[in-house]
Amino acid sequence: MDAFELDHRLANDSISIMRTGLCDLRLSKDCRWPWLILVPRRADITEIFELTPLDQVMLTFETEMVASALKKVTGAAKINVAAIGNIVRQLHVHVIARFEGDANWPGPVWGFGKPEAYDDAKRDQLIETLREALTS
Structure with a gap:
């Protein structure tokens, strides 16, 4: 078996926020939804x-x-969890906070509109808050 290597599309579309026991936990660069992978x-x-x-x-x-930490941190109405992998075949699990009235609510997030980048300060604050929630 080869050594683990992150798919280039996941690397380009998200940033690593921490390692868990098994996974690389990543934040999607699309700020329209708090979206972890x-x-x-x-x-x-x-x-x-x-x-x-x-x-x-x-x-x-x-x-x-x-999922529990994301719901606690964001106060989301719903947490969507999915492992689809039709485009990026490497196993990955999406954990997405959804809110009534968010971009494309209640429809799916995939393929909707154009991604919007985080403001650096807001991204960094979300990452820090998530890390605290996951390690406390």
Whole structure:
């Protein structure tokens, strides 16, 4: 098995905010939604069922941990969790905070409009707040 390497599209579209036990936790650069991405640090994995049973449990645990923290930090009306991977095949799990009245509510976030960049200060504050929520 080859060493883990992050897909270039995930690297370009998000920034790493921390490592969990299994995953690289990343923040999407699109500020229209607080959007986190969990990428298991395992090489050549495209599906959840390809993970070992222990890694499957870890991914479930980390997804719940991240979703709970994101809801607490943002006060979102709904947290969307998905592992689709039709374009980027590398296994990754989206955890997205949704709000009534947000861009394309209640429709899906994928393929809607053009991404909008974060203001650096707002991005950094969100990252710090998320890190605190996830480590306390």
